[in-house]
Amino acid sequence: MKTEDATDSLKRQGCRITACRRAMIEILFGSDCRPMSVLDVEAALRTKKLRVDKSTVYRELSFLCERGLARMMELRGGQAYFEAVTGDHHHHLVCTKCKTVSEISAGNLEASIRRFVNRIRKAERFVVADHRVEFFGLCRKCALGK
Amino acid sequence: MKTEDATDSLKRQGCRITACRRAMIEILFGSDCRPMSVLDVEAALRTKKLRVDKSTVYRELSFLCERGLARMMELRGGQAYFEAVTGDHHHHLVCTKCKTVSEISAGNLEASIRRFVNRIRKAERFVVADHRVEFFGLCRKCALGK
DNA sequence: CTCCCTGCAAAAGTTTTGCACCGCT
DNA sequence: AGCGGTGCAAAACTTTTGCAGGGAG
Numbered sequence: 416m417k418t419e420d421a422t423d424s425l426k427r428q429g430c431r432i433t434a435c436r437r438a439m440i441e442i443l444f445g446s447d448c449r450p451m452s453v454l455d456v457e458a459a460l461r462t463k464k465l466r467v468d469k470s471t472v473y474r475e476l477s478f479l480c481e482r483g484l485a486r487m488m489e490l491r492g493g494q495a496y497f498e499a500v501t502g503d504h505h506h507h508l509v510c511t512k513c514k515t516v517s518e519i520s521a522g523n524l525e526a527s528i529r530r531f532v533n534r535i536r537k538a539e540r541f542v543v544a545d546h547r548v549e550f551f552g553l554c555r556k557c558a559l560g561k
Numbered sequence: 562m563k564t565e566d567a568t569d570s571l572k573r574q575g576c577r578i579t580a581c582r583r584a585m586i587e588i589l590f591g592s593d594c595r596p597m598s599v600l601d602v603e604a605a606l607r608t609k610k611l612r613v614d615k616s617t618v619y620r621e622l623s624f625l626c627e628r629g630l631a632r633m634m635e636l637r638g639g640q641a642y643f644e645a646v647t648g649d650h651h652h653h654l655v656c657t658k659c660k661t662v663s664e665i666s667a668g669n670l671e672a673s674i675r676r677f678v679n680r681i682r683k684a685e686r687f688v689v690a691d692h693r694v695e696f697f698g699l700c701r702k703c704a705l706g707k
Numbered sequence: 708c709t710c711c712c713t714g715c716a717a718a719a720g721t722t723t724t725g726c727a728c729c730g731c732t
Numbered sequence: 733a734g735c736g737g738t739g740c741a742a743a744a745c746t747t748t749t750g751c752a753g754g755g756a757g
């Protein structure tokens with residue numbers, strides 16, 4: 416799912432496409448799907464020369480989550496992070512030193528996870544809708560002692 | 562690592578074992594390592610007939626994190642979750658409806674993850690120290706429409 | 708006796724909500 | 733023209749901090 420698909424999806428659902436909404440979609444879907452905090456989104460909006468109130472950013476992000484276009488990630492440092500739902504599964508590398516989050520495509524790990532999900536359904540009767548894998552450690556820079 | 566090991570570890574580090582601290586360790590390590598929010602911990606303390614201020618709960622939890630006895634999970638819902646660090650790797654089933662978090666042992670998924678971690682180290686030069694896998698969906702009760 | 712730990716109170720920070728008005732469809 | 737979306741202000745919550753008093757070692 417890309418920027419245009421997302422706006423189309425909203426149009427089909429009868430939602431209005433305003434400048435603010437379009438910008439936020441572009442920001443989220445154009446971020447390499449890196450999770451962004453509300454502050455990150457605000458900063459990106461400012462770069463686009465758009466003045467948007469913080470409460471609107473919050474409202475819009477939960478709006479996108481309700482429509483299935485975004486997902487709330489966990490909080491890091493006391494604030495929520497959001498990322499675009501693009502369909503292709505990827506996971507995150509979190510550097511515990513410089514706090515940056517990069518994404519990594521799941522590759523052949525997905526097959527193992529699917530098998531595991533099946534076991535969970537049978538053993539725990541838990542219906543898995545989604546999953547998330549995160550790796551914590553040191554990014555290339557921090558590992559080199561920068 | 563169990564309750565006694567945790568308190569011993571603190572004693573060896575020269576920390577005082579107060580009633581409040583002992584109770585919180587018992588709560589965290591006796592919870593099947595289910596992540597608990599500050600509110601959960603407060604409730605558990607009340608059950609133990611201990612009146613502890615919320616700021617103390619926050620302070621004690623970050624204290625335990627600093628000493629490596631607890632870990633901050635930061636799950637959804639606007640508040641932080643903490644879990645005991647027991648050494649054995651397990652992952653979480655998060656019910657998106659009733660918000661309960663249960664744990665599941667990693668089983669043979671771990672082997673696949675280890676292989677993946679090796680690939681990450683080579684391909685991205687990212688040094689992975691830890692990882693976390695979470696599954697989202699409906700627990701048995703909620704799936705049955707309760 | 709000494710300091711770590713704790714409660715209280717208040718500050719700081721994040722997210723939600725109410726309301727009026729603007730502008731997309 | 734109707735109603736969804738937005739800014740502003742304030743409320744609601746979560747987490748942190750300063751300070752003084754009390755208890756573990």
